[in-house]
Each structure stands twice: as C-alpha cells, then as structure tokens.
Amino acid sequence: MKSKKRVARLADVAELAGVSIATASMVLNNKDGGRFTEETRQKVVEAAERLNYRPAAYAQIMKGKHLPVIGLIIPDLMNHFYGEVTSGFSHQAYRAGYNVILMDLGNSPEREESFVETLIAMNVSGVGYWGIGNSSASGQAEVINNLHAAGIPVIQFDRYDPAVEAPFVGID
Incomplete structure (x- = not known):
C-alpha cells in the first residue's frame, strides 16, 4: 500500500x-x-x-489576501450559451493569472446565497455574476452588495441593475 x-x-x-x-x-x-x-x-x-x-490557501485568507481565483455564478450550465460564455471567461481569466470557480445555480435561487457565502469565505479576487432571470432586482442587488461589503469586486452580466454600482457586460 x-x-x-x-x-x-x-x-x-x-x-x-x-x-x-x-x-x-x-x-x-x-x-x-x-x-x-x-x-x-x-x-x-x-x-x-x-x-x-x-x-496554505487558508493561511493566505487569514492574512486578508485574496486568492488568485474568480468566482463565476451562472444560471444554468446546461444552456449551451452559458457554457460558451463560461469558456471564454475562463480562458481570459487564466491569461490574466486567475483560476475560475464555476457556480452553476441550476436555475435555483436557493443555491445563490450558499454560493455567495462560499466565495466570500474563500476571499476570491472577484466575481462574475449572472443572476437568474426570475430573481428580483432587489435580490440581485443584495447579492452584489454582500460581495462588495466583503471587499470583493463584481461584474454584472446580462441583467443590468442601475441601483448597483458594478461594471456591466451585456449583449445588444
């Protein structure tokens, strides 16, 4: 053995x-x-x-250092569109020196809070956030504000919320 x-x-x-x-x-x-x-x-x-x-990664977190990791929260990986976006996002993040942790909501709003708490606990360097289509704007704002309160920058994808101060990437 x-x-x-x-x-x-x-x-x-x-x-x-x-x-x-x-x-x-x-x-x-x-x-x-x-x-x-x-x-x-x-x-x-x-x-x-x-x-x-x-x-140790957790030792770095305890020192207040961000891990070279970006969280990507997407609505549903089974949708081919999100898969293509995820691939491009991951490729560009890697080129910039980051790894990506993918959080697939599976169109389940219940998963969102747990995923956000996990990313905050990991002290990731940033989050790409693509909320669920049926989630309220206030729910999306709460998610982004919680990440900001933890000192984690966020980029909104597709569903723009003007009440939230975060960069936005959308499709024409």
Missing part, C-alpha cells in the same frame, strides 16, 4: 533549513528587512524548493 505524502508546512521548511519558523516565514514573505545573511536566505529558499512548499 502506498503511503500518502504529507504536504510540506512552514515548520518543515524551517527544520530543513535549520532556522526558526519565524525566520523562514520572514524570508519567504520577503519581510526580513535585511536582517538575515544571504546564506540563511538561500538555505530557506532551497529548503522550500526541495520540499515543494506552497503557502
């Missing part, structure tokens, strides 16, 4: 480099202010590379 390889932690990097966790953290986050020798910095960087260390 193959054993599962554990993901490297900051403590593992520090141990391999022979430094404290605080030192490893400061070096990897470029916050050492010249306190450490080049030899120490090199040891930490090499240890991180050797262990394939990556900062």
